[in-house]
Amino acid sequence: MAFARIGFLLSCALLVAQGVAQYTGPAQASRRWVDVWTAMPQLTEPANLPSGVFNATPKFNDTTLRQTIKLDLPATNGNVSTRHVRFRFSNAFGTSPLDISAATVARPLNNRAGVSVVEEASTLALTFNAGANGISVPAGALAVSDPVEFDFAGIESYVGNGTLQSGSIVTISMYLQNGQQGEAITSHPGSRTTSYLVNGNQVRASNLTGQVQSQAHWYFISAVESLESAEASAFLVVGDSITDGRGTVTDANNRWPDFLFSRMQRSNSSVARRVTVNNQAAGGNCVLSACLGPSVVSRIDRDVLAQSGVRYAMLFEGVNDIGGAAADVATQNRVVDNLIAGYQQIITRIRAQGIPMFGATITPFSGNATIQPYGDAAGIREQSRVKVNDWIRNSGAFDAVIDFDAAVRDPEEVTMLKTEYDSGDFLHLNVAGYRAMAESFPLGLFQQFADGVVED
Numbered sequence: 001m002a003f004a005r006i007g008f009l010l011s012c013a014l015l016v017a018q019g020v021a022q023y024t025g026p027a028q029a030s031r032r033w034v035d036v037w038t039a040m041p042q043l044t045e046p047a048n049l050p051s052g053v054f055n056a057t058p059k060f061n062d063t064t065l066r067q068t069i070k071l072d073l074p075a076t077n078g079n080v081s082t083r084h085v086r087f088r089f090s091n092a093f094g095t096s097p098l099d100i101s102a103a104t105v106a107r108p109l110n111n112r113a114g115v116s117v118v119e120e121a122s123t124l125a126l127t128f129n130a131g132a133n134g135i136s137v138p139a140g141a142l143a144v145s146d147p148v149e150f151d152f153a154g155i156e157s158y159v160g161n162g163t164l165q166s167g168s169i170v171t172i173s174m175y176l177q178n179g180q181q182g183e184a185i186t187s188h189p190g191s192r193t194t195s196y197l198v199n200g201n202q203v204r205a206s207n208l209t210g211q212v213q214s215q216a217h218w219y220f221i222s223a224v225e226s227l228e229s230a231e232a233s234a235f236l237v238v239g240d241s242i243t244d245g246r247g248t249v250t251d252a253n254n255r256w257p258d259f260l261f262s263r264m265q266r267s268n269s270s271v272a273r274r275v276t277v278n279n280q281a282a283g284g285n286c287v288l289s290a291c292l293g294p295s296v297v298s299r300i301d302r303d304v305l306a307q308s309g310v311r312y313a314m315l316f317e318g319v320n321d322i323g324g325a326a327a328d329v330a331t332q333n334r335v336v337d338n339l340i341a342g343y344q345q346i347i348t349r350i351r352a353q354g355i356p357m358f359g360a361t362i363t364p365f366s367g368n369a370t371i372q373p374y375g376d377a378a379g380i381r382e383q384s385r386v387k388v389n390d391w392i393r394n395s396g397a398f399d400a401v402i403d404f405d406a407a408v409r410d411p412e413e414v415t416m417l418k419t420e421y422d423s424g425d426f427l428h429l430n431v432a433g434y435r436a437m438a439e440s441f442p443l444g445l446f447q448q449f450a451d452g453v454v455e456d
Helices: 256-265 296-305 319-323 329-351 380-394 404-408 431-440 444-448
Strands: 031-038 063-071 082-090 098-100 102-106 135-137 142-144 148-151 168-176 186-188 195-199 213-215 221-229 233-239 275-281 310-316 357-360 400-402 413-417
Touching: 031 063, 031 233, 063 221, 082 102, 082 135, 098 168, 135 142, 168 221, 233 296, 256 275, 256 431, 275 310, 296 310, 296 329, 310 329, 319 329, 319 380, 329 357, 329 380, 404 431
Parallel strands: 031 275, 233 275, 233 310, 310 357, 357 400
Antiparallel strands: 031 221, 063 168, 063 195, 082 142, 082 148, 082 221, 098 135, 102 168, 195 213
16 A cells, blocks of 8 residues: 655645545634543563564564553533544654554444454544555654544443443554564553454454454554643643552553543533543653653653643652662762752743643652562661652642642551552552542642743
8 A cells, every 4th residue: 555654744624535534624713632642652672562473573564453542531511422533653762664554443342441342333444644544654753643533422431341430442453564674662561451463454343353462552552632622621640650550450441540530520620621631651760761761851842742732731750760779878869859950850841831830749669678679778768758759849849739648658657658558569559549649639720720830
């Protein structure tokens, strides 16, 4: 097939392709694109690549990838179920072009995350650059699909394993006829959601046939945008494994940002109900250096400022910078000073665009040092956590502070998580802990900062 090449920005005039319901007019001044789902792109580690034929040369040769994601669609005045959405595909870390031969979006069977079967009647083709069936995404770049009109009626309530929660599950299927050359594959390993791989072009199949392989990772998809009213906006959360959902249930979408969005949708605040929550976290991520994935100071432009419809941003990171550094006073003092300097730079860059920057305190990690090596016997890393949290709470640098530390720490032993919130490793929380974090978030911040901020 002939691949459309990325050239100009997505055209507003769209061709009508057979079997595709598409947006056919220019965006009105009262409407704008808003992120309703994001996943931080990373360079895939060897252990997170698929196995067998899907990991041959080239990777994903003659492969259909089927992946489910939860969209945080904002409330609308008319309770409109049909939305115009478009999808971002990332080749950020690829060293060769990513040739997408075909792609579709559909409803998963029974509106569940992590299932391989879709409702065939709901399947719509995704096109690119005003009607092309595929696209070649250059190394280091991303591609945005044409908008497609999708009916979300009846799927706003079920998320994951029958869990009643706000959000809409969709299935994205993409076919790579020629795979991708090289070892550098772009993905988000910490999906906590089951995806499927199979040979052949099966993007329109309701049920995948042949030797199907499952993986708990997302590959290539990095964001979904929805055309919304001007009142709608996106909240971007930058974090590490605690925000990425380590300790949650696979296919259940019960990270703390998921619980927060549900709480917002059920609130009495019309402002909060029109805000989407977008997760830009990655396990093992650091503020200052490239631990797992790019550092926050290097990715903040890509993962916040380059996103669509952003009105609010939040930073909840630092534990890996502290825990990954040597437990001696001199080293930890440098980490504290450098973290604070990094926070200040991030805040300045975000606020310069009129976006308020919220900060969260670092949650406890002390306990059994054999299970959780971040905790040291002398408590030197704990002293760093306390110093950083004191600065977050009292410096006034962040526009608002979410005190997750206070929400989940043991009141009798403040260096540790509450037992009922501990996943078992003394660092990551369980589902109850993530729910408590979401409950501690002050929803009034969305009204308070609805008009943005002015950088001094």
